[in-house]
Amino acid sequence: MPQSSVRSPRRSLVRLVLTGTGSIVVAALAFFAWQGFYPVQATDDWSVAVLHKNVQKAASLVPLPDGSLLVSQELKKDKGNILRIAADGQRRVMVDGLSKPDGMIAARGGWVFSQESDGRPVQMLKDGKITDLFMGQSVQGLWDDGENLYAIEDRGENGRLLRYRWSDGELTVLRDKLQETESVTRCTDGRLLYTEKKKGVVHQFSDDGKDPVLLAGLNQPTFLMCDQRGLWISEDSTHRARLLLWDGKGEPRTILSFLKAPQSIVPDGKGGYLLAEGGRDRVLQLIPAK
Template sequence: MGKSLNNINQAKKRARRTLKCSLALAGATVAVAAGFFAWQSFFPVQAASGWSYRVAYPKVPKAASLALLPGGAILVSQELREGRGSIVRIEGPGDHHVVVGQLSKPDGLIPARGGWVFSQEVADKPVMFLKDGQTTPLFEGSSVQGLWDDGDDIYAIEDRKAIGRLLRYNWQDKTVTVVRDNLDEAESITRCTDGRMLYTQKGQGVVRLLADDRSDPVVIADLNQPTFLRCDERGLWISEDSTHRARLLLISPQGQRQTILSFLKAPQSIIATGTGSYLVAEGGRNRVLELTPTP
């Protein structure tokens, strides 16, 4: 009997040691994982050769879309939820003035007709027109994110799973046409200098061409949650809305892909300043960067 009890006690001790080792190993695994994600969050942004960056505007909560104002000031949509979002005018670091408040996930923001068109990425919020301090509803949408002004029309794309739409609003007769439906996580739309209209599908990691025959072929693939598009003389800019190791990419007119900025955290829109540099909204770090080509 004594020997049996001794064997049982030893077995219990071994079980306790095994449990302690397992818990220690699990704790170490969690610590390593936490450290890895912390490293990704705090690792500094890296610029490609030929480019440099600086923090132009810190403390801009959930910076999303950017627009340039005469005299060098900017408008920024702050993509906060539940009526805490806003569009702010920034004259310089720390010099912020709310232009439109009490918004929910204000996202798209583009100049149009002497004012600004903006959207809110929540259900049943109309696309609005801001001019001379007044806001006017233009048309209804649901979770509208990307906007594009084509002169006579405004294009608006809904960021929804499987049921998103691309809408076209005509300024003259105020009609709304559904250009595409059943889109999956479509977030941005733009027209390039060559006339092509492109849009993103974030979950699929692709950019598609808006084709006349409605086939909409993939023109760029293997992206990490692409969100924002912008075309200029350098090519097509693409930002990736990932919270870790996101990139700002540039696709040259010849199709060459280059990573301009890496280790970003949820970057959003990019605009040209008119002086050779660019501004990039980095919503995941609540700031706006200035990106400059170097000699």
Template structure:
């Protein structure tokens, strides 16, 4: 028996209702995803047992590199683009003075030769030397981020995809040597008390040891976008440059990995204050944190 169209449609869910249900489902998923990322963004930083932290300075746009001054003030590079970046001095009470402006993504900052060396993480910007308000170009680089100085040589590493370089500048001869090339997103270089030089490969999530035979073995893997390295008597500090759930890790001299801070947002440099505590630049939240161990004593 033939059925009329009205009979066929009877009892079926109207198309409009189906589309409405699909739209509500998609909207629910979008809201759930937005809520999840919002939770990750605003979830407070967590410190490991034996450590505590406080927000030392707020409203420090794109805080990146840090340096301690002898009078207790700090220098902070504000990693803004297109000439809006700067290096600022923040005194103990929080008063701020611009040391140098008009920069583009100022990132590396390190004391050397009685002054300060800094880099800008953009193409074709030289590594510069700042001394008593006078800025002097040292050598050319492209996307230079990490810096390390041992008194005789200044090392600079370029954060570039596949064509980055590790450069060594000799202060006496003013010559530049390419130590490594064809690096992929290498962002930080440091030397540890045992003499080993380490560098990061952010995209691969590893820290490598600079080896004379150029094999550069992996020291630590499985990291989430490692960006900054620092060695001291406590071990190797590693910051992860992730915008969600980033960590500050400490690898002890015995090889034990500890998560000191978690739920950070794009953390950058870590420095010691000399009073047993550390400062952490949390660029994703535009602030500087002070990190203190329970066994804090002046160092």
């Protein structure tokens, strides 16, 4: 008599578990792919467009008077550089052999840049010559007010806020023991602000050393910029990052969403802004509605 085939309950359970696990993996991969490729969304009274593609790990931006743009490409191990993109799209490397060039700002007729690596100097390029200003440890954010250059270090537990005096080169440590501090800026009302990315906060520098929290509950805030519209904040998150604008009241407003690791934002000189989106290797242009 032929023997009937009976499926093992254990084998069926294993097959069911493997099928379920496979479905979960596929769903997770699809979710992350969706986050990576979902287009950037602008709020109703703004529009966004891609200005420059193929800018590796775009970090800091400095628009130049002739219509060209300086962009730092934040690559590691001396593969980073500062790129100049002309108004007609032509590209030329201005400074090469850098390790995570991140901060960059126009100052005193030239421009100053930092490298987010230990033991690398903050430097200035002026008239084709590079000059070392001072040594830092993973310096990221820079801000210049004409008399002083401020720099902040992106370190896990012992970041510092530094002030370099142009007149005599004196370097002062204003704060230490900071956690993942990435940006420093001064607003039009005179307040000096800086971020602690890991804590998700923006601090206001105060002479008494208490530095109150101005904003909290942010998702990895990295770059700050103040102008007549308020305080701009970009979130250095790999997925679903935002560009925020805070007018000093209530909660910050989301201007762009579904960004991938956005970095610096600067005025474009035409009423809009340029935003470095390092996670997608590009520079975006943000335009207000007419």
